Amino acid sequence: MRYLFLFILFVGFQKTFAQKLDGEILDQLSREPVGLVQISTEKLQITSDENGIFSIEIDGVKNIIFSKTGYEELVLGVNDIIIENSKFIVELSSNTIDSDLESGIISLSDFDLSDDANSSDFASGQLSAYNDVFQSIAAYQFGIARFRQRGYDSRNNLVLMNGLELNKLYDGRPQWSNWGGLNDVLRNREYTKGLEVGNSNFGSINGSTNFILRTSEYQKGLRVSYSSTNTSYTNRILATYSGSIKGDWHYTVSASRRWAEEGHFQGTFYDANSFFLSLEKIMNDFHSLNFVAIYAKNRRGKSSPNTQEVYDLTSENYNSYWGWQGGKKRNSRVKNLNEPIFILSHNWDLNERANLKTSLLYQFGSMGNSRLNYSGGPNPDPSYYRKLPSYYLRNYSERADLSDYALLKFTSQSNYNQLDWNFMYQSNMLSNENKRSVYMLYEDRVDDDLLQLNSVMNYDLNDNFDFSLGVNAKKLISNNFAYSLDMLGGDYYVDTDSYRSGDQAQNDLNNPDRVIGENDKFKYNFIVRSLNLSAFSNITYTNNKYSLFISPKYSYRSLQRDGQFRNGVYPENSFGKGEKKEFYSLSGKAGIEYRITGRHIININGAYVDRPPTIRNSFSNSRENHNFVNNLDTEKIYSLEGSYSMNVKPIKLNLTGYYTKFQNMTEISFFFAQGLSGLEESSDFVSEIMSGTQRDHYGLEFGAESNITSTIKLSSGVAFGEYVYTENPNLYLT
Structure with missing residues (x-):
């Protein structure tokens, strides 16, 4: 199971x-x-x-x-x-999960826990799968490669710890690696699905998961486990001990290590260590104080996206990011995550009908993604399009010998289709007398400093009415910069843009032609400051036949860029503090549950969500200037869902219909382009911005399962969905 x-x-x-x-x-x-x-x-x-x-x-x-x-x-x-x-x-479904079984948490590999969009979508789906027939089928049988539930991404799933929101302000997605490997202490949670509102949060349009980190509720004793897989990491060891001492003190310690010399894709490695500490003091029958520290350091080698031509020439697990150096595989694209989390929570039972839960979070640290930089030398990527046979077939069709030669080199020379580290070292050491680096290794770094406060009061007014009121405040200071790691045999690097000339080539006009070494900031350097405030309430009426709820939410978000470099292309609009944008939004949810009997239930929920834009989709090109996206405003989301649930032994089924309209969305893509002005030599890094985007998502979901015996279960799932763009967006490049 x-x-x-x-x-x-x-x-x-x-x-x-x-x-x-x-x-x-x-x-x-x-x-x-x-x-x-x-x-x-x-x-x-x-x-x-x-x-x-x-x-x-x-x-x-x-x-x-x-x-x-x-x-x-x-x-x-x-x-x-x-x-x-x-x-x-x-049968009564529980709101807690236990890592004894193969739950959504324990089955997440590093691929699932990465910050990539699809991986976050997959993890969110699995974490909400245990409690819904269709969602469990979608998460485990359909799979990420072929199916995304309702066409949503993970930004529409809210993840919390003790009521504190963990979705990143940068892109709205949770960073699963921040707590990866700590399965034993993530077993308790509150869960909502779809448009439901939870006791601790307003939720999103595709549910929420709130991990309850109260050590007094953990099972006492020692637990040690070891597992091995053939996915991203091959070994995992996990140990957890939970106990109590005199004076109503409870404590839990958990540690894990996950590692692999090489994953499924060539040249990918995995090295992750995680640690968890929790102390809880139950002061009396009304008050308890809980402290949690989470430290999950994660380092892994990435795999490259490839065209079909490259796969045909090599293999399905080919990875162009690595090459041999000193007899070992060295990957140029390494993700390094180091963002500890500290949480202090106070639980106050005001009386038999009311409680107040307040939590404070502080998170800091860094996330880096390394890559090669080259200036004045050929592209070192072995799968670069000019090295493939198709380039010569397309541009030199009369010279078949050129494409044949490219094919021969790519398929027969073992080092040709991998990074040549020796060539890059030799180029740096022999290119000039001063050993100026043509090639270097650096990482795109994000150093975040986040402070968050959340407080929720739940009050049972009487046997029929429940009331919840919550407030949340977040303050983020996010430093984004390029950070030099390895000069690859050279002595220094000059911080200029090789695709531009004159003053425009200067990455920092305040320090023109700046010489950098290893462990220096260069290329771009800016800070984003964001303040986020929100408040929600929820009123629920319940009797034996039906339940009603209505929940409004008000939110505020401010964004401001503070440039640390004066960019040569935007000398008057890149250094210092830029314009401050503020967004005010009002959202609401309402729903009804009608119980025909205890085994036949109908739910209808609706929502209007006025959502502030993320940091990623707010700035047109934050690495170079202060500019916001043209006509930037909040996103509008209208959503309606209806479901019928039946639980009559031995059959359990769910049938759900949904419709969601997204309006005024902004989508930004970053890429390197050649031939921008019609000439091959015209090249630059660009931002492609689509604003005013509108999408409709609608469809049906059906899931059914039946326990044939105590060990055999039959399940079936069907999904029909249409996800279409309904308006032509405004598109421009910067």
Whole structure:
């Protein structure tokens, strides 16, 4: 089984002449009693004892509601209760997951945990898969390569820890590697799907996952595990210990290491170490204080995207980013992540009906992606288009010998189709007397400093009304720059742009023709400052037949660029503080759940989301100037979904229809282009900006599963979706 369901068994139910229901509540996996379960009807509310024993009057009652923290609320119609052999079994899905089983968390490889868009989409899908029939099929059977649920990316899935939002302000996506490998301590979570609103957050349009990091709720004891795979990393060892000491102190320590000499793609390596520490002091029956530290250092070699021609000439696991050096494979594209997280949380039970949860987060560190830089020398990429046979067939069709020669070199010379590190070292050492580097290795660095505060109050007004109110504040200082790593045998590098001339070639006019060595900032250097404030509320009305909710949200975001270099192309618009943009937005959600019976449920939810743009989609070319995208404004999202769920043994199914309209979106792509003015020699790095983009997403999702035996399950899933651009966007290059 790929994900964890906790079930509750109601054993020994007996209907007496007094219309009383007696039973015992058990956990199906552990067979241990589940105590202190709240049981309510239209007439009264009781709580089972610590051993799970209960007795409740059901005379004149239509529905019975079972609820407990960590479990999905279950509503049973009295007429649906069928007692066979003095036993009545009810399945209750849990809000917690356990890494004992193959859940979405434990099955994530490094590829899934990377910051690439598709990988984040995949991880988000798997984390929400355990609790929905269709989503589980989509995450595990359909797979990332062929299917993206509802056509959404991971920006539309919200990930939190103790109510604190972890989606990056840069692009709106979660950075999974920041907590990768810590499966044992990420087992507890609150989950919402689709347009639902959670107790701790407004959510998004495709659900949310809130990891609960309270060490007092962890299972006590020592746990050690080892696993091996043939994906991105081949070995993983994980150890976790959780305990308590006098004075109501609880602590948890967890550490893991994941590594591989080489993954599926040639020249890719993996080296990740993760550490987790949590201390919790339960001060009294009303207050507890919890501290969490997470440190996950991750370093891995990347694999190259390739054209079909390159695959045909080599193999499906070919990677152009590496080459031999000193008898070892050296990868030029390495991602290095080092962003520790510190969280301090206070839980305050105001009374039996109200609680206040407040958390403070501080995160700092760096994320770097290395690459080769060349100035005055040929492109070192072995799969560069001018080195392929197709280039000569296209441009020198009368010279078949040239394409044949290119084919021969690419396929027969073992070092020709990989990076030639020796050539780059020799070029730097022999090109001139001063050993000025023609080739060098550097990384694109982002050093973030994030402070975040989140506070949520939940208040049960009465047996029918629940109220939640939450506020969130985030302050980000993000330093972006190029950082020199290795001169590759040379002594220095001159910080100029080889594709330009004169003053325009200067990356920093304040320091023209600046000479740099290793471990220096160069090329570009700027800071983005962002302040984000938001507040949401949620009012829910529930009775035995239906539930209603309405949730508004207000948010504010400011963005400002502070250039540290005066760029030669934009001397008056690159240095110092630029324009400050501010965005104000108001969003809302509403929904209804109608329970035909406890086993047949209909949900209808709608949302209007006014979403501020991300940092990535706000600046037209932040590495060179202060310019914002033309007519930049908030994105508008309209979404509606309806679903029918059935859970009648042995069949469980979901049928969902959805429609979402995205308006006023901005999409930016960065690439190197040749022939911009119609000439081969005209080359530059450009930003392609599409603004005013509109898309419609609509479709149907169907999932069904049936337990044939206790070990055999049949499942089926069908998805139909249309995701179309409905307006011609405004497109321009910078």
